Amino acid sequence: MDLFVINRYDESKTEGNSKSREEKILEKLQRRIEEKKKQKQLDQSINKNDSIKIESMDIEPVKSDEMVKKKKKKNKVKKEQLEVEFKKEPVDTETNEKTEELEEMSYTILGGQKFVEPQPIEMILPYWLANPEIISSDLSIKGTEVAELKYICETLQKNLKNMKIKNLFPVQEKIMPNILNAHKKPIPFRPKDICVSAVTGSGKTLSYSVPIVQYIVDNKTESRVTALIMLPVFELATQVASVFDKLCNNLKVRCLLLTKHRDFAAEQKALIEKTIDGEFSSKVDIIISTGGRLVEHLFYTEGFNLKSLKFLVIDEADHAMSQVHNDWYHHLLQHLGIINELQSNRLSYRDLMSLVNDDGSYRLPQKLLFSATLSQDPEKMSTFNLFQPKLFTTADNKEDLIKYQERKQEEDQRGQFIGKYTTPAELKEFFTITEYKLKPITLYALIKKHNWSRFLCFTNTVETSHRLSFILQTLFGKDLVIEELSSLLPLKIRQKVLHRFSNGDVNGLICSDALARGIDVAKIDCVISYDVPKHLKIYIHRIGRTARAGHEGTSVTLIAPDQINFFDKLIKTANKKSVQEMKPEREIEELNALNFANAQKKLRKALEVETNERSKVKSKSGGFSLFEKLQKQVKPAETIEMVPESWKHENIHETPTNGKIMKKEMKNLSKKKLKRNKGKQADKSKEVLN
Structure with missing residues (x-):
């Protein structure tokens, strides 16, 4: 108590x-x-x-x-x-x-505050992105003749004429002399980097390939790797390599294509030769490569040297920026001996001279970025640490130019740059509303109505392109030849199909978006988007396969009723007002409704046979093709007259083996490298003991 x-x-x-x-x-x-x-x-x-x-x-x-x-x-x-x-x-x-x-008494009163939602912050671009140099997108305007170009040698002029190029396009006329003039200044002056956002089919490849070849002709004393052209896809790399081969004809300039689809040891022999003194010398002046293959040569090819590089071309630059896993640029900087590239952008004389090699050349090359849909995100552009960059872009019409001039007077307003999503003036864009189930027959009716004998059809998945090629071929029969171009096919058959399409033996290609990047096939009547593209960049690259080099072209997008709002937003972001509706041909659809139903039945049976064949045998055994097996299973009235290459028996069994071969080669190379390193260490230890 x-x-x-x-x-x-x-x-x-x-x-x-x-x-x-x-x-x-x-x-x-x-x-x-x-x-x-x-x-x-x-x-x-x-x-x-x-x-x-x-x-x-x-x-x-x-x-x-x-x-x-x-x-x-x-x-x-x-x-x-x-x-x-x-x-x-x-x-x-x-x-x-x-x-x-x-x-x-300066006391704050608590409680009763009103929380207001923050207003969206307007994007302010860097000065070089907001103030580009405008180039006309009208490809019908004839530029200067090739014969009048004083900065190009006679043999290069002849090679251009053999390629049937008589006049330059506006993009080529602006960029070609700019690249050459940038390298005429002596050290310590460093050439500024260049970014080009131009319309598809405007001649971007020639705008950088011609000045590179001309620079090597003027300054070559011995063979060194002077230019490196980086590309995202194998098909695009082969196309660019063929352009360089034609330009280098009868010139002492050598170029080489590096891809995973070739023998690694053969590429090493073509790249480097060993002299009597035991030193390595380059056989090549220009390298066209994909990212993965370049990294392999940097690590496993002895004597491979890129320290004399003058030009680094990144074609389809927006694709390279989006590939975070592709770190070829980081490995290239390590090879050049540059730890921090940001130091190289300083203007002090000491920093600049520290980047000069013994032969008087810079370790850092001039970067040339090209794309039809170049990113305007400064964070993405900073991945390449551009040095005092200059942007060239195309404008669609006079209204864009007027807006740009008005905005240029007001220095504070720096929003989007002009020419991000430009398309050729000769392109006519349409859309067709149809149901999901009727998409194949709607596509067939449109091709039949408009007599498109040379067209590309894009899908979002490989499975869709595989099935659609079968249905369209059964519907057209002998009238048109339809083929599929996707990753399901081996490389040899893909090259064969693309070659037949460019020659005119194939009328239509059903493919995925891998082909949409920079592939140049002449005189395509129409580009059809069977599936609505997921992003505006994909849409721009798809429709850019037609209306190239001043020719007329058409693009059609098939839309389901629930996709109309999404497609409207997609078009509004590109400030497009000319996309019109193309109504489906219902009469042709009704007349061929029975044929479409039979084609779907044949497709089901064909898929069953295909899955069984792939599960049974992995080798190339078996003399009968898939086409013949289908003829035995189906009634005589329902026989298929033609079948695409991807559905043939030998192509089902043939799978790409380059990956397995590459793994074996890489293991052997790593073993050899370990043996060499052990041998060098043993020699050093002997020297120390002596």
Whole structure:
């Protein structure tokens, strides 16, 4: 009981102390309020004295009452603003006086805040992105003739004429002399990097290939790797390599294509030769490569040297920026001996001279970025650490040019640059609304109605292109030849199909978006998007396969009813107003409804046979083709007259083996490299002992 009484006594004591503390805090606050009131009275008296002095100088004095009124008005305005912001009803006069006193004492009043949603921040681009050099997108305008170009040698002019190029396009006329002039300045001046966002089919490949070849012709003393052209896809790399081969005809300039689809040891022999002194020398001046293959040669090819590189061309640059896993650029910088590339962008003489090799060449080459849909995201562009870059872009029409000129006058407004999603002026864009189940027959009816004998059809998945090629071929029969081009086919058959299509032996190709990147096939009548593209960049690259080099072309996109809103947003982001509706041909669809139903039945049976064949045998055994097996299973009235290459028996069994061969080669090379390193270490240890 005594302990309980003691505890109660302590609690009452602490409560009394807490009350006394609160009273002390209130007394302090009152003292401060009284002190501030006294200071106000002193200020007012000082103002009165000032007014008396002003009277002696024959100037009308300002009354203290007027000053008080002005202050009261200001306080009222503040109160009204607070009531609007916090949405409160007017408080009593007593509470107002207390709030005024607290505000004067610089105490913040908690509670009652209104949280406003932040407004979207407008994007402000760097100056070089917001102020590009505009190039015309009208490819019908004839530029200067090839024979009149003074900065190109005669043999190169003849090679261009043999390629049936008589006049330059606007992009080529602007960029070719710019690249050559940038390398005429002596050290320590460094050539500025160039970015080009131009319309598909405007001649971007020639705009960088011609000046590179001409520079090597003018400055070559011995064979060194002077230019490296990086491409994302094998098909595009072969196309660019064929352009360089034609340009280098009868010139002492050698180029080589590096891809995973070739023998690694054969590429090593074509790249480097070993002299009698035991040193390595390059056989090649220009290298066209994909990212993965370049990294393999940097690690496993002895004597491979890129330190004399003058040009680094990144074609389809937006694709390279999006490939985070592709770190070929990082390995290239390590090979060049540059730890921090940001130091190279400084303008100090010491930093610049530290990047100069013994032969007087820079370790860092000039970067040339090309794409039809170049990214305007500064963060993505910073991956390549561009040096004082200059942007060239094309404009669709006169309205864009007027807007650009108006925006250029207002320096503060730096939004999107012009020419991000430009398309050729000769292209006509359409869309057709149909149901998912009727898509194949709608596509067949459109091709039949408009007599498209040379077309490309893009799908979002490989499975869709595989099935669609079978259905279209069964519907057309002998009237048209339809083929599939996808990763399901081995490389040899893909090259064969693409060659037949370019020659005119194949009428239609059903393919995935891998082909949409930069493939140049002449005179395509129409490009059809069987599936709506997931992004605007994919749409631009698809429709860019037609209306190339000044020729007319058509693009059609098949849309389901629930995809209309998505497609509208896709088109609005590109500021396109010319996309029109092409109505489906219902009469042709109704006449061929029975044939379409039979084609679907044949497809089901063909898929069953295909899965069984792939599960049974992995080798190339079996003399009968899939076509013949299908003829035995199906009735004579339902026989298939033709079948695409991808559905033939030998192509089902043939699978690409380059990956397995590459793994074996890489293992052998790594073993050889380990043996060499062990041998070198043993030699060093012997020298130390001696």
